[in-house]
Amino acid sequence: MSKATDVSPPARRSEFMLLAGNALGATRKALTHNPTTLVGTIIFLLIVVLAILAPLIAPYDPVAQRIVNRLQGPSWAHWLGTDYYGRDILSRLLHGARYSLMIGIASITLAVIIGSLIGLVAGYFGGRIDIVIMQIMDVVLAFPALILGIILVAVLGASVTNIIIAIAFTAVPAFARIARAPVMVLREREFVQAGRALGFSDLRIMFRHILPNIVPEIIVMASLWMATAVRTEASLAFIGLGIAPPTPTWGGMVREGFENILDSYSVALFPSLAVLVLVLALNLIGDGLRDAIDPKLAKNA
Amino acid sequence: MLGFVLRRLGFAVVTLFAVLTLVFFVIRVLPGDPTVVILGDQASAQSIALLRERIGLDRPIWLQYVQFLGGALRGDWGTSLVSGRPVIGEILNVLPHTLELTAFALVLGVAMGLPAGIWAAVNRNRIPDYVTRIVSLLGLSAPAFVSGIVLLLVFAIVLRWFPVISSGQSTDLWGKLRDLTLPALNLALIMAAYVTRVTRSSMLEVLSQDYVRTAMAKGASGTAVVLRHALRNCLIPVVTVVGLYLGILIGNSVLTEIVFNRPGLGKLIVGALNQRDYTMLQGMMVIYTLIVVLVNLATDLVYGLVDPRVQYK
Numbered sequence: 001m002s003k004a005t006d007v008s009p010p011a012r013r014s015e016f017m018l019l020a021g022n023a024l025g026a027t028r029k030a031l032t033h034n035p036t037t038l039v040g041t042i043i044f045l046l047i048v049v050l051a052i053l054a055p056l057i058a059p060y061d062p063v064a065q066r067i068v069n070r071l072q073g074p075s076w077a078h079w080l081g082t083d084y085y086g087r088d089i090l091s092r093l094l095h096g097a098r099y100s101l102m103i104g105i106a107s108i109t110l111a112v113i114i115g116s117l118i119g120l121v122a123g124y125f126g127g128r129i130d131i132v133i134m135q136i137m138d139v140v141l142a143f144p145a146l147i148l149g150i151i152l153v154a155v156l157g158a159s160v161t162n163i164i165i166a167i168a169f170t171a172v173p174a175f176a177r178i179a180r181a182p183v184m185v186l187r188e189r190e191f192v193q194a195g196r197a198l199g200f201s202d203l204r205i206m207f208r209h210i211l212p213n214i215v216p217e218i219i220v221m222a223s224l225w226m227a228t229a230v231r232t233e234a235s236l237a238f239i240g241l242g243i244a245p246p247t248p249t250w251g252g253m254v255r256e257g258f259e260n261i262l263d264s265y266s267v268a269l270f271p272s273l274a275v276l277v278l279v280l281a282l283n284l285i286g287d288g289l290r291d292a293i294d295p296k297l298a299k300n301a
Numbered sequence: 302m303l304g305f306v307l308r309r310l311g312f313a314v315v316t317l318f319a320v321l322t323l324v325f326f327v328i329r330v331l332p333g334d335p336t337v338v339i340l341g342d343q344a345s346a347q348s349i350a351l352l353r354e355r356i357g358l359d360r361p362i363w364l365q366y367v368q369f370l371g372g373a374l375r376g377d378w379g380t381s382l383v384s385g386r387p388v389i390g391e392i393l394n395v396l397p398h399t400l401e402l403t404a405f406a407l408v409l410g411v412a413m414g415l416p417a418g419i420w421a422a423v424n425r426n427r428i429p430d431y432v433t434r435i436v437s438l439l440g441l442s443a444p445a446f447v448s449g450i451v452l453l454l455v456f457a458i459v460l461r462w463f464p465v466i467s468s469g470q471s472t473d474l475w476g477k478l479r480d481l482t483l484p485a486l487n488l489a490l491i492m493a494a495y496v497t498r499v500t501r502s503s504m505l506e507v508l509s510q511d512y513v514r515t516a517m518a519k520g521a522s523g524t525a526v527v528l529r530h531a532l533r534n535c536l537i538p539v540v541t542v543v544g545l546y547l548g549i550l551i552g553n554s555v556l557t558e559i560v561f562n563r564p565g566l567g568k569l570i571v572g573a574l575n576q577r578d579y580t581m582l583q584g585m586m587v588i589y590t591l592i593v594v595l596v597n598l599a600t601d602l603v604y605g606l607v608d609p610r611v612q613y614k
Contacts, residue, residue, distance in 0.1 A: 036434075139316050142593045144552030151586055154574050155327055231444045235556055238446045239571055251446075258450060258560070262465075265454055272447040280442040287438065 025216075037288025043281035051097035060088035062095040063246040071264045081266045084256060089267065092248035093274050099249045100278060103160065104230040107167035108222050114168070115175025116218060120206050122176065123183030134180065137173035145170040149232050153241045160243055167232050171225045178221045182214045216293040223286035227279045234275045250275050309601050313594040320590040324583055325369050373587060379580040383573075388584035391569065396588070399565035402557070403550050405485040410492025410550075411543065417493065418500025418539075423527060425505060433497055440494025445553035449487045449560035456483060484561040488553055492546060499542040503535040510534075537604065544600025548593055 050057070060078075066086035074081045080089040122133040140148070145167075152166035186192055187210075195205045236242055237251025238258075245252060250271040257268030353359045360368075372378060378388040414437075421433040440448075457465045463483050507513065508531055516526045555567030562568075566585065573581035 139319060142316070142548065142597055143589070144548040144593075146549075146552035146555065147589050150555070150570065150574070151582075154582060227442065231442075235444050235446060238444075238556065239559065240575065254446060254450070258446075261450070261454070262458070265458070268450055269454070272450055276439075276443050276447050279444070280439060283438055283442050 034288035034291060036284045040281045040284025040288065043277060044285060047097055047278055047281065048101060050094055051101050054094040054098055058091035058094045060091040062087065062092045062248045071260070071267070073264070073266060080270045083267045084260055089270055092253055093250070093271060096248040096250045096253060096271065097274070099243060099247070100230050100233060103164055103167065103233045104226045107164045107229050108171060108226045110164065110168035111171035111225065112175055112218060112222055115172040116179040118172065119176035119179025120183055120211065123180035124187060124202065124206050124210065126184065137176045141173035145228055145232050146235055149236055150239065150241060153236055158241050158244065163233060163236065167229045170232065171229065174225060175218065175221060178217050179214055182217065183210055186210050186213055220286055220289045220293060223282055223289060227282035227286065230275070230282065231279050306602070309598050313598050316594050317590055321370060321373055321587065324586045325366055378584040378587065381578055381581045383576045383578045383581070388581055391581070392584055392588050395564050395566060395569050398563060399554055399558070399567065402481065402484055402488065402563065402565065403554055405481055406488030406492060406550060407547065409485055409489035411496055413489060414493035414496025415500055415539070418497040419504055419527060421497065421501040422504035422508065433501070437494040437497040440490050445487060445491060445556035446560050448490055449557055452483050452487050453560060484557045484563055487557050488550055491553055492550055495542055495546045496539060499538050500535065503538040504531060507531045507535045540600065540603050544596060547596045551589070551592060
């Protein structure tokens with residue numbers, strides 16, 4: 001698991017070890033070399049733990065309305081106050097984190113799988129296949145994620161699955177591009193040529209010999225795009241294209257709070273900050289990882 | 302040069318055509334009868350048939366497609382299902398508000414981001430570098446509605462410097478500026494964050510070049526080298542990023558217009574969504590595609606202005 005980030009031919013290790021090795025190598029390097037990545041990772045893991053434990057640690061039921069308690073400021077009973085329906089904001093935030101994380105992780109996982117496959121195929125075969133595929137990807141990529149997300153969710157309907165599909169769709173071209181570029185270089189490398197000379201099938205060369213080499217780039221892209229995915233999900237919910245109320249989502253909470261912002265600012269402010277902190281944590285991770293795998297930066301770091 | 306422009310134009314036309322086709326089929330092929338959505342599931346068979354005839358759903362699909370394309374090209378994008386007015390008229394009514402907002406934000410964003418990026422690069426790994434890095438990461442992490450709400454809370458509700466609702470209706474320059482400042486600043490902050498980051502890395506790259514060392518060696522002052530020799534050369538990636546993120550600016554303008562209650566494409570699309578105004582949504586998709594395609598075309602052409610080495614092949 002030494003310098004696994006350099007683009008070297010796969011040694012005699014199973015491809016799983018190599019994949020894991022590349023991923024771990026880049027991560028460890030980023031964590032040890034870059035304090036911001038460490039901070040980002042700690043914040044992210046904290047949010048994940050809080051989200052998992054939400055049903056156990058949330059002080060109140062996130063959807064139970066107590067109108068008599070409505071629009072209270074922060075207090076000992078309600079640390080972050082209550083919303084328009086008297087619901088506890090902290091409890092709703094904790095539960096809302098589950099949806100932000102779930103949609104972010106699911107959509108980017110989907111985009112990574114589909115996008116990498118498309119990029120791998122385009123880069124490996126080249127020629128006309130490459131031109132057609134990448135032209136289509138460019139058209140999709142030209143669209144701002146939010147606009148594309150709005151259109152797709154508007155047409156598909158706002159459900160958890162559809163939101164995940166819509167956000168994944170916006171991110172697919174990015175992964176196709178990031179996977180394609182190194183493949184085009186690797187395709188000409190000796191170890192791939194050797195594989196071809198030995199009569200390996202295209203599939204075997206693509207998955208066993210090329211895929212492990214592009215893992216670090218994909219991980220960086222995944223963390224940066226997950227930040228975008230979380231932001232897009234929150235933005236969609238803010239516009240009114242989120243999971244239907246009373247389910248707590250951060251974007252939806254901001255939307256409700258914003259409608260009554262002149263009465264109480266805390267209802268809109270706290271979920272806004274929650275989105276900001278999660279997206280920032282993901283960007284810090286992605287930024288540090290990118291520095292860690294960028295050979296140009298590594299030399300004069 | 303002419304060949305290059307024509308080819309890019311050709312690509313733009315193909316893109317537009319592809320998206321129009323996609324829009325047409327996506328709206329028609331997906332489950333859910335638009336007439337039921339518009340009239341509700343209690344509607345009588347007769348009123349559904351009438352509506353189908355009115356919006357042309359009773360004709361064969363290929364005829365609908367040809368008519369849709371022909372209409373889109375002639376500027377006839379149908380009439381809004383809600384207001385009954387032509388879609389293109391409604392869009393053109395609010396388009397100037399969105400363009401005004403994004404143009405102002407673009408200028409403001411570059412004006413903030415470029416100096417910040419240069420400042421960070423020349424002070425690499427010192428305090429200014431860390432400060433700009435954190436601030437720009439914050440800027441590109443904040444969804445536009447979050448930064449918008451924070452700006453609104455601080456400057457309009459607590460400090461009362463600006464109106465809470467910027468109507469966009471003011472006709473005099475001062476009123477226009479008052480309406481525009483907060484929303485444009487909100488968009489500009491995000492733009493500035495991207496511009497700062499790319500300027501910093503581009504400037505660092507340029508500063509390590511031989512000709513910069515030569516300029517230093519011949520005794521030119523640091524400021525002169527940065528501004529006279531390095532700045533122009535570091536601009537190419539910046540132009541790319543500005544072009545790329547103009548799209549993001551357009552996307553974020555939707556959120557900004559909602560937060561600051563400004564008229565524009567954003568409020569129009571949200572209204573169309575809430576009222577299930579399908580013809581309006583279709584028109585919005587066309588206009589957004591048009592904007593995206595034109596921005597990409599403009600970005601390609603601007604390269605030549607900042608980098609004479611670019612060959613328009």
